[in-house]
Amino acid sequence: MIAIVDYGMGNLFSIYNAMNRVNGSPEIVREPEALGGAKGIVVPGVGAFGKCMERLSRFEGALSKALDEGTPILGICIGLQVLFDESEENPGARGMGWIPGKVVRLPEGVMIPQMGWNGLSIKRPVGILDGIAEGDMFYFVHSYHCVPKDRSVVAATTEHGVEITAAIHKDNLFATQFHPEKSGAKGLMILKNFVRSTQC
Numbered sequence: 001m002i003a004i005v006d007y008g009m010g011n012l013f014s015i016y017n018a019m020n021r022v023n024g025s026p027e028i029v030r031e032p033e034a035l036g037g038a039k040g041i042v043v044p045g046v047g048a049f050g051k052c053m054e055r056l057s058r059f060e061g062a063l064s065k066a067l068d069e070g071t072p073i074l075g076i077c078i079g080l081q082v083l084f085d086e087s088e089e090n091p092g093a094r095g096m097g098w099i100p101g102k103v104v105r106l107p108e109g110v111m112i113p114q115m116g117w118n119g120l121s122i123k124r125p126v127g128i129l130d131g132i133a134e135g136d137m138f139y140f141v142h143s144y145h146c147v148p149k150d151r152s153v154v155a156a157t158t159e160h161g162v163e164i165t166a167a168i169h170k171d172n173l174f175a176t177q178f179h180p181e182k183s184g185a186k187g188l189m190i191l192k193n194f195v196r197s198t199q200c
Helices: 012-021 032-037 049-068 184-197
Strands: 002-005 026-029 040-043 073-076 084-087 099-105 114-119 137-142 144-148 154-159 163-170 173-176
Touching: 002 012, 002 032, 002 049, 012 026, 012 184, 026 032, 032 049, 040 049, 040 184, 049 073, 084 144, 114 154, 137 184, 144 163, 173 184
Parallel strands: 002 026, 002 040, 040 073, 073 173, 084 099
Antiparallel strands: 099 144, 114 137, 154 163, 163 173
């Protein structure tokens, strides 16, 4: 079973349906205790950083335990941003701090939010990107982007006024700024790769 965390801010049914299409055996989970039996965990997100963290906080202990135990975890959109220490969107709100760094607003002079299809620049080969080629297009909707202190976690970037972290990978933690569940066949390939990582 792959648990999709329902903390009131996620795009649950799109990711649930996409996971079903790649045989992920998804289950929407509303209580932290239910994460214990999951082979993989998806943390989706739509909305503001501070509000997401406020609602996600009750899952934080269970998520940290799963991460420490090696359970593959996939963050999507805000589910990527909350992995960082803090965000300019809500000064004073803390993130989970799994990835040292901060989330900053897109620069002036570009369309905000970035909304639409952008090509990826692959920075290093990782399993979550198997079958994804340089320039493949994915769907983004965001006004803020992640700036990790350690660039080695970056698996792919895109361009929107500046270089934007599009995907990260660190041990059993994966996350994307784009929405794989809304990115057609290539997005489904990423979800299929995630499902495969839960079976290792």
